Amino acid sequence: MARVTGEPGPAVERLASARRALLTSHASPDGDAVGSEIALAELARGLGVEPVIVNRDPMPAGLDLMPGAGAVRLLETVEGDLLEGIDLVVTLECPELDRAGIEGLDRRPILNIDHHRGNARYGEVAFLDDTAPAVGEMVWRMFRHAAIEPSPEAATAAFVALSTDTGDFRYGNATPRAFEAAAEMVAAGARPEQVSEWVHEQKTPGSIRLLGEALRTLELLAGGRVAVMQVDPEAFRRAGATAADTDDLIDVPRTIAGVRVTVFLKQWEPGVVRVSLRSRGTLDVRSVAARFGGGGHTNAAGCTIHGEIGAVRRDVVRAVLELVEEG
Ligand SMILES: [Mn+2]
Numbered sequence: 001m002a003r004v005t006g007e008p009g010p011a012v013e014r015l016a017s018a019r020r021a022l023l024t025s026h027a028s029p030d031g032d033a034v035g036s037e038i039a040l041a042e043l044a045r046g047l048g049v050e051p052v053i054v055n056r057d058p059m060p061a062g063l064d065l066m067p068g069a070g071a072v073r074l075l076e077t078v079e080g081d082l083l084e085g086i087d088l089v090v091t092l093e094c095p096e097l098d099r100a101g102i103e104g105l106d107r108r109p110i111l112n113i114d115h116h117r118g119n120a121r122y123g124e125v126a127f128l129d130d131t132a133p134a135v136g137e138m139v140w141r142m143f144r145h146a147a148i149e150p151s152p153e154a155a156t157a158a159f160v161a162l163s164t165d166t167g168d169f170r171y172g173n174a175t176p177r178a179f180e181a182a183a184e185m186v187a188a189g190a191r192p193e194q195v196s197e198w199v200h201e202q203k204t205p206g207s208i209r210l211l212g213e214a215l216r217t218l219e220l221l222a223g224g225r226v227a228v229m230q231v232d233p234e235a236f237r238r239a240g241a242t243a244a245d246t247d248d249l250i251d252v253p254r255t256i257a258g259v260r261v262t263v264f265l266k267q268w269e270p271g272v273v274r275v276s277l278r279s280r281g282t283l284d285v286r287s288v289a290a291r292f293g294g295g296g297h298t299n300a301a302g303c304t305i306h307g308e309i310g311a312v313r314r315d316v317v318r319a320v321l322e323l324v325e326e327g
Pocket residue numbers: 032033093115133134135165
């Protein structure tokens with residue numbers, strides 16, 4: 001069991017006692033994951049620790065334009081000389097160690113930094129704060145504790161983390177504390193208009209054309225409370241899009257007034273349908289995903305179903321309509 005703390009001090013001290021630290025985050029990293037890693041790498045250097053950033057998967061398109069992004073290495077296993085040189089693993093945003101999706105991390109002491117409720121409290125030291133708006137804000141607190149002045153690049157990376165995790169300061173976690181940290185980051189050199197361009201304005205032509213294809217399939221059910229949309233292999237082909245081009249599509253039907261549940265079906269490979277579900281309030285779409293072998297959270301869940309997309313759509317929609325009628 002880790003030494004658990006809600007304050008940055010023990011985390012700074014543990015990091016400072018390393019010589020060479022591997023920094024990592026969860027598979028399919030988001031802005032908070034990558035921004036926190038890049039900011040923490042600078043803090044590590046300021047403490048005399050050599051950082052190595054390793055992720056399993058590439059970062060979201062556009063974030064690779066962020067200063068420091070080029071230092072992120074992609075690996076599925078840490079072994080050999082790389083492992084030999086490492087004396088600390090720092091996990092950011094990983095409620096469990098295996099969320100990193102990288103083999104070998106358990107062979108070194110771990111500093112676990114996270115803001116997810118229900119973090120498994122693994123590692124030697126765990127800096128956990130489920131009231132933090134982003135892990136990037138926790139890293140920012142570590143800078144302050146260490147009395148190390150963040151460079152404009154570190155401030156930018158921390159701002160990427162904070163602004164993406166708060167949905168551009170629109171979500172419930174856009175607390176006074178989030179705005180206070182944001183003010184400090186901007187004062188230290190982060191430029192919100194630049195970060196916004198990386199986060200929101202680096203879409204591929206295929207993803208925009210695919211949105212058009214998807215919108216042609218949009219169906220509203222249950223008096224407008226349920227929105228259903230899909231993309232099949234033909235739609236991908238016509239749009240010149242890839243599987244990665246679907247990332248934000250589900251957010252579009254959600255913006256329709258009155259929609260409580262959004263269902264998005266994606267068929268990229270033959271016979272395999274990926275279903276994403278979003279809901280508002282207490283409607284629990286995880287329960288629907290679980291019926292089809294998937295999982296997730298109350299308001300965001302998903303599953304992968306083998307079958308033909310039309311049949312999958314009928315089955316999932318039936319389950320969602322039952323949920324909406326009950327709720
Ligand atoms: Mn986060």
